[in-house]
Amino acid sequence: DAGVTQSPTHLIKTRGQQVTLRCSPKSGHDTVSWYQQALGQGPQFIFQYYEEEERQRGNFPDRFSGHQFPNYSSELNVNALLLGDSALYLCASGRTGTSGTIGELFFGEGSRLTVL
Amino acid sequence: AQKITQTQPGMFVQEKEAVTLDCTYDTSDPSYGLFWYKQPSSGEMIFLIYQGSYDQQNATEGRYSLNFQKARKSANLVISASQLGDSAMYFCAMRERDSNYQLIWGAGTKLIIKP
Numbered sequence: 001d002a003g004v005t006q007s008p009t010h011l012i013k014t015r016g017q018q019v020t021l022r023c024s025p026k027s028g029h030d031t032v033s034w035y036q037q038a039l040g041q042g043p044q045f046i047f048q049y050y051e052e053e054e055r056q057r058g059n060f061p062d063r064f065s066g067h068q069f070p071n072y073s074s075e076l077n078v079n080a081l082l083l084g085d086s087a088l089y090l091c092a093s094g095r096t097g098t099s100g101t102i103g104e105l106f107f108g109e110g111s112r113l114t115v116l
Numbered sequence: 117a118q119k120i121t122q123t124q125p126g127m128f129v130q131e132k133e134a135v136t137l138d139c140t141y142d143t144s145d146p147s148y149g150l151f152w153y154k155q156p157s158s159g160e161m162i163f164l165i166y167q168g169s170y171d172q173q174n175a176t177e178g179r180y181s182l183n184f185q186k187a188r189k190s191a192n193l194v195i196s197a198s199q200l201g202d203s204a205m206y207f208c209a210m211r212e213r214d215s216n217y218q219l220i221w222g223a224g225t226k227l228i229i230k231p
Contacts, residue, residue, distance in 0.1 A: 033218065042120075042207055042221030043161075056218060088159055092219075105219065107153075107161035 002027065004093050004108035012114045013081050021076040021111045025093030029106070032074040034066060035090040037110070043090055049074050050096060078113075086115045119143065120208055122222035129198050130230050136183070137193040137225050139208030147213035150191040152182065155205040155224070164206075167191055203229045 005024045013019050025032050031050045035043035045058035049068035068074045072093075078085055089112075092105040121140045129135040141150065152164040167175045167182045175182045183192040195202060205226050209219040 035219075042209075042223050043219070045218035045220070048218065056215070058218060090159075090161060092161070104163060104166065106163070109158055109160040112159070 004091055004106050006089075006091050006108035006111050008111055009109065010112045010114075012116060014116050015081055015083060017081050017115075018077065018079045019081060019113060021078075021089050021091075021113075023074045023076070023091030023093075023108060025072050025074070025091075026106045029093035029095050030072050031094045031096050032068060032072065033092045033094075033105070034074070034076045035092065036060075037088040037090055039087070046076070081115045083115050086113060088112050119220045120210055120222035122208055122225050124225045125223075126226040126228070128228050128230055131200060132197055135195045135198050135202075135227065137195075137206050137208075137227065139191045139193065139222060141189050141191060141208075141210050143189075143210065143212055145212040145214055149211045150182070150184070151209040151211070151219065152180070152191075152193045153207045153209060154202075155207060157204075161207070165193065198229050200229050200231060203227060 004026050007022045033048035034046040036046055037043040046060050046064055047057040047066055048055050052068045063079045065077045088110040090110045091108045094105045119142050123138050148169045150167045154162045154164055165175050165177045165180045165182050167184045174184050179196045181194045205224045207224045208222040211219050
C-alpha cells in the first residue's frame with residue numbers, strides 16, 4: 001500500500017518563475033492538505049482540499065493556489081516566486097469520517113524548493 | 117501568542133536512557149487533539165502518537181507515551197529506552213475542532229542520541 005507520494009523531490013527555480021508541485025494521497029484518503037516548512041521551523045498550513053474544493057486556507061497570499069482532481073490527487077501552484085518561498089513543501093492526506101472530521105494525517109517526504 | 121511552544125531547541129541523550137520532550141499549548145477550544153511527529157533528515161513527517169482533549173488516559177504507542185496534563189496545557193512526549201535511530205526533529209502539533217483541517221505546529225526539538 002503506497003503512502004503519500006510527492007513529486008518532484010527537489011527543484012530549483014529563479015525569482016519570478018512559477019512552480020507546480022504534485023501529491024498523490026494514500027490509498028483510501030480523500031482529503032489533501034499542503035504545508036510549507038522553512039528551514040529550521042515547524043510547518044505552516046497553506047490550504048486543504050476536499051471534494052475538489054479548497055475548504056480552508058492559512059495565511060498565504062493568492063500566489064499560492066491549488067487543485068484537487070477526481071482521483072483525489074492534488075497540485076500546489078506558486079506564481080511569481082520569491083526568495084522567501086524556498087522551503088520544504090509537505091503534502092498530507094487523510095480520510096474524512098461521516099461526521100466530517102478527519103482522522104490521522106499521513107505525510108509525504110516533501111518537495112524541496114530552492115528559489116535563486 | 118504562540119499556540120504551540122516547544123522550549124527545547126536541541127537535546128543530547130545517552131542511548132538507552134529515557135527522554136522527555138516538552139510541549140505546551142494554548143487554546144480556548146474545549147475539543148482539540150495533540151500530535152507528535154518525528155521528522156528524520158529525509159523530510160517525511162512520521163506520526164508517533166495522538167491525544168484527544170477528552171481522552172481520560174494518557175496515550176501510549178510502544179516506546180512512546182504522552183504525558184498529558186490538561187490543566188497545565190502541556191503534552192510532553194516521553195521516549196523510553198532511546199535508540200540511535202531516534203535521532204531526528206520532533207514536532208508537537210495541535211488540531212482544534214473549529215479548525216478541523218489544519219495542524220498548528222511548534223518549532224520542533226532536535227534530538228540527538230549519543231552511543
